[in-house]
Amino acid sequence: MKKQPTTSQSGALARFFKATISAGLLAAFILLLNGHSSQAGSATWRLNPVSGDWNTAANWTAGGPPNGATDTATFQSSNVTDVLLSTDTEVDGIVFGAGASAFTITATPTTAVFNLLIGGAGITNNSGITQNFVAANSGDSGSHGRIVFDNSATAGTLTVFTNEGGTADSHY
Incomplete structure (x- = not known):
């Protein structure tokens, strides 16, 4: 068996x-x-990006779009200088290099609030010209953009903030 x-x-x-x-x-x-x-990681805005959308990877050098607590967004000379956020975005810092173009970075809502959170180093402007940030209002949807400085982040020098019904906050 x-x-x-x-x-x-x-x-x-x-x-x-x-x-x-x-x-x-x-x-x-x-x-x-x-x-x-x-x-994504830290990255530099391209000389000839495909659009003005911050959150489009093709607009940045390798590693973009910057959207993380340790990321740095760097801006140099570019043919597209009106930059719009299409989703919530967080960076440690934003750097405008020597000779950078004059940029306008806008937290533009569509149907939701879009935040630009700068949570560490803040804005460093080495360009020698004014850089603009806009907290926009969508109008019809009632949504608004927000620009928030968190922790020890600062606005740096030669930066102008326009509030079109959005909000600019600092959380220290």
Whole structure:
């Protein structure tokens, strides 16, 4: 008579836990890779961007658009200087390099409030000319843009803020 192989319950339980842990680690690793690749990073606005939308990656050098607590957005000379936010955006700092064009950066709402949160270094203007920031109002939808300085962020020099019914806040 042939004997059927038997499996102990403890052996089966050990294999089950090993498989479950392996699957969990694999899923966590995949999420980690996807999360890392979707983060933009610090970047510089292009000389010839495809549009004026801050949140379009093609408008920035590799690593853009800047939209993270440690990201820096750098602006130099450009043929497109009216820059609009199309979603909430957070940066550590905004830098206008020596010889940069005169930019107008607008938190423009459509159906929701769009925030520009500057949470660290703030704005550094090395261009020698005035840079403009606008907290706009959508008009019909009643939404508004917001420009928020958080932590120790400062507005720097030669920066003008226009409030068209939006808000400009500082949270220290």
